[in-house]
Amino acid sequence: MNIEPQNNIHIKVMPTSKFKTTTIALKFMAPMDSETMTARSILSKVLIRATKQWPSDKVFSKELSQLYGAYVNSYVSKFKDKHVITFTLELVNEKYLTDKTPLFEKGLNLLKEMIWNPLVNDEAFDETFVTQEKALLTKKLQSIVDNKSQISFLNLLQYMFGEQPYRHLSSGQVDYIPHVTAENLYHTYQSMLQDDFCAVYVVGNVDEQTVKSQVNTYFNLNSKSYALSLEAPQLQEHQRPQEIEEYDEVDQAKINFGYKLPATFGDTQYFAIAVLNMIFGGDPSSILFNEVREKQSLAYSIHSQIDAKNGYMFVLSGVSVDKVQTAKETVIKEFEKLQQGQFSEDKLELAKKVIISQRQESQDRPKSMIEILNNNILLDEPLTESMIIKEIQQVTKEDVTEVAKQTILDTVYVLTQGGEQSE
Structure with missing residues (x-):
């Protein structure tokens, strides 16, 4: 199955008056690969820590609080045979503010800074942030080893799907964490920007056409346009059951x-x-x-x-x-x-x-x-x-x-x- 993105980017807007907030999500999809899933998982967390413009946790948090307590999050997941990094920003809808702050545009600008202008020096991410996120992921994945329910499910997937990356957690594997460095994480990041299929979703009380135009203006993706091919992971050959x-x-x-x-x-x-x-x-x-x-x-x-x-x-x-x-x-x-x-x-x-x-x-x-x-x-x-x-x-x-x-x-x-x- 192939999906052709328009202008290199897939944008969907869901106008609704249900919420007082607007939520923006960017999804970056790449082929699932056992070696890159771990690095991408670390990358998803490093990118929401700081940017060139806001170069520390404290400064970045202050910027979010000035946007009426906007909230940034990121997570990884599996989608068919793709590994997905999702970045979300939730902010108050400016229609409900007494002043005329263009909050949605400020939010788009924040996401643009976060993803396209991260805290990078000499083609390497900040060493401290990378070390911290590696330690956090190690702790998270090691706790799964002690969780017999989770381990037994992963073992089931291994017997069903063999060496296919589908059998792994989307957050990666402990064994690959030591191999991630501030330098090679920058290459993972470049690959995400240049090669991933990107989809943008906006949910809130917004005008669809205006939002699409704003998203195209802020997120000028230079990635090559390609069709998103989606396949289901196949079972390995064995007797059934x-x-x-x-x-x-x-x-x-x-x-x-x-x-x-x-x-x-x-x-x-x-x-x-x-x-x-x-x-x-x-x-x-x-x-x-x-x-x-x-x-x-x-x-x-x-x-x-x-x-x-x-x-x-x-x-x-x-x-x-x-x-x-x-x-x-x-x-x-x-x-x-x-x-x-x-x-x-x-x-x-x-x-x-x-x-x-x-x-x-x-x-x-x-x-x-x-x-x-x-x-x-x-x-x-x-x-x-x-x-x-x-x-x-x-x-x-x-x-x-x-x-x-x-x-x-x-x-x-x-x-x-x-x-x-x-x-």
Whole structure:
């Protein structure tokens, strides 16, 4: 799938009077790569620390406070086969100010300074900031090593996707952090500016055409114009389902399941998949929660989640070490029941209500609206909120049964006590 940016830049504006603030987000997308993800993660944090014009935390914070307490943030994520750095700025909408401060333009100028005029000397970022952000990321990633739920999920992805970078966290890997320097981080930065696909989103009580014109003026991207090609990561070859059992010192066993769905976001079957996930394990009203956790007391925690953009569903659970086999068999059996249409119309209707309610709630948060706008990159025609709600409401029991039948259990991963650990 290819998206041609206009004037090298993809701009979407969502005018709404719901908020007293305006939120601006810039997303930089590059091919996911195990080696560059860590450096890009550090870069995302270094860039929001200071700029040439505001060369310290203190001075930069003062500038933000003078913009009526504007708030800057950055984070990294995965989107199809792309690694994404997102920068957001939230500021008060100038329409609600008594004075005539052109706050939106000042905000654009701040973002422009932050991204295009960072604190760089002799083609190297500030050593102190880089060292601090490396230490913070190290701490964050090392805490994940102690989180058995997170580790077991990453292990599941590794067995499903092999060496593909999709199996890694978007924030990177501890092993690559020591290799990031103030100098090579500058090269990562140059690559982001020159090679990434850039999308800009604005949500607030604004005029669409005026904002587009202002964004084009401030963010004069010199990057080469190219089509954004988006592919889903593919499963590696193996027998299905493959079953892996590994051992560690765990209080409770982790049993994770990876399923391949028959469709992705943008396909006609997507809405049935969303309902399927909600019925199966997406909510406390779901089958897994009721059957496995409440009725049979087999799991301390259990839920299912979908990566709809790539077409995968995961079931993640924590169970008693002595109930691993029963819990595993029960989850598989409950999904087979779905494939045979053994679920009530009440379950179907409740799942649809929960999805619609969650969608409506997301319209109350500017950042959720921005993610929804960004997901529309994957579509030939953007989906409006009313279209999505209508499609969800129209999903039938037969639709859910059909996508369940076409869903394949790819991998079952168990992390439990015993094995070499118990010797």
